Amino acid sequence: MIRMLLRVLGHEYAPPVRRTVVLMTTTAVVEGLSYALLVPVLRALFGSNPADAQPWLIAFGAVVAVYAVLRYVSDLSGFRVGTTLLHGMYQRLGNHLARLPIGWYSAGRVGEVSVLASTGVLQAMSAIAHLLAPLISAGVTPLTIVVVMLAFNWQMGLAALVAVPVVAAIQIWAGRSMDAADADRAERGHEATGRVIEYLQAQPVLRAGGRTVERFRFLDDSLREIQRASRRSTVSALPGVLGLALTVQAVFTVLLVLGAYLALGGNVGVAEVLAILVLAARCADPLLSLSDIGGQLRGARSELTRLDTVLRTEPLPEAREPIHPVGHDLEFESVAFRHGDRMVMDGVSLSVPEGQRLAVVGPSGAGKSTLLQLLARFYDVDAGVVRVGGVDVRAIDTEVLMAQIAIVFQDVYLFEGTIEENVRLGRPDAEESEVRAAATAARLDEVIERLPGGWATNVGEGGALLSGGERQRVSIARALLKNAPIVLLDEVTSALDPVNESAVHDGIERLMAGRTVVMVAHRMRTVRRADRVVFLDGGRIVEEGSHDELLVRGGRYADYWRISMTSAGGVEKVR
Structure with a gap:
């Protein structure tokens, strides 16, 4: 022994x-x-x-x-x-x-x-x-x-x-x-x-x-x-x-x-x-x-x-001589990824120029969240290459890669502690004025003002003492404070009430400004903010183009849009 x-x-x-x-x-x-x-x-x-x-x-x-x-x-x-x-x-x-x-x-x-x-x-x-x-x-x-x-x-x-x-x-x-x-x-x-x-x-x-x-x-x-x-x-x-x-x-x-x-x-x-x-x-x-x-x-x-x-258990390998990416553009080249016995992504190729926004839509299980996870190198691809700034993510030091990316998930986890401590996780050495500015931009200040403890309010384990919308605002403020050039958004408003959704959208708009963005969304109204849209199904790109172009084509994306708008209470006519 x-x-x-x-x-x-x-x-x-x-x-x-x-x-x-x-x-x-x-x-x-x-x-x-x-x-x-x-x-x-x-x-x-x-x-x-x-x-x-x-x-x-x-x-x-x-x-x-x-x-x-x-x-x-x-x-x-x-x-x-x-x-x-x-x-x-x-x-x-x-x-x-x-x-x-x-x-x-x-x-x-x-x-x-x-x-x-x-x-x-x-x-x-x-x-x-x-x-x-x-x-x-x-x-x-x-x-x-x-x-x-x-x-x-x-x-x-x-x-x-x-x-x-x-x-x-x-x-x-x-x-x-x-x-x-x-x-x-x-x-x-x-x-x-x-x-x-x-x-x-x-x-x-x-x-x-x-x-x-x-x-x-x-x-x-x-x-x-x-x-x-x-x-x-x-x-x-x-x-x-x-x-x-x-x-x-x-x-x-x-x-x-x-x-x-x-x-x-x-x-x-x-x-x-x-x-x-x-x-x-x-x-x-x-x-x-x-x-x-x-x-x-x-x-x-x-x-x-x-x-x-x-x-x-083997961790993801680190490059012996890591390369530092210069730009913030994103690229998938013939990417294939298998999770267990299931092929999640199969031959996906796309690019996101620096400073532009890409929306990823499609049915559940299409591989949308996996696409974000591959960008952040939560997994390594089985075939093909994922690049950030023209460099294979496998050749970038993990800390350098994560410093380039801010991620806002649908399910937000907060550590037991105060609101300020959770926001500061984005950048622990930030000045107090920067923390307050990030909170204001995420409309977290509205939450803080109505809480008796203010910034010192304990969020509980996992953020259990805050509502879903309040946790999401903390997450957005954290991402704003990090000030990373690449932003990944994963279904951030799918489970919010209208009031919180509006506040979160305002924070997301400030977070996306001037950055390279990949957003996954079920609520199709967020897709209009994107420069380009890809429709994923079965791990493959079925359609690709701008929102207006895809509506005119009348394909899978247009059908998906109609269903989404109908369930939201209104139908947009196809132009």
């Missing part, structure tokens, strides 16, 4: 881990050796002159004191190394997640990573702080005691030594038999967590459907599955636990019988037999704890394997 841990984190963490392991091993050896002094202590106490036990008692106390100091230092080292590894793991995981393509973050993947980044990382990293010392003690201390027993009486020491491979074999067998059950239980646990979240999120739908009293079938099923998985895991653990307990009990019984036989034959003194039996009894506790420690280690290793899988 330590090898995997160092592979996941990096070998720069190896020296402190090795020092901690050596320190813990030394502590376990000293603990075992301290029990060796019980033999001369008991021999003197049961002898003709019990006062002879005094120097051995002093020596025993001194060794125990050394052990206590070593135990304190080794435990402290374990906690410090564990904290360092925890910090390193969070840092590496965060840096890696920030480099992964946006397309990697599916809905299920986000929930999985959320659990992994919270309880998963803690469980994996707790192995060093909480499990390593007990594990080493459970293995090294009994072995040291066996060596001591061999030194005092080779027959009883040899009898105890026979138990070592038996205990090891039981642990290996138990671990292998429980791997599948543990993995199944962990998988069911993740599924149940997702169902609990789904149940909470589905409360409005359940209540609207009058099902507030009924049980949620999917959640019930997942909880039953985790109950069954837990039962299977417990049952699979029983043979190992019982086998280990019976082995320890059998060895102790053998030592008791052998010791009595040797004592009756006069080959060994009663004090020595009693001391060796005390040592054997001391071996039992750490050996019996191996089952519990093994289960916790398997859980930690399972989480570490999941972390390793995430960290092995």
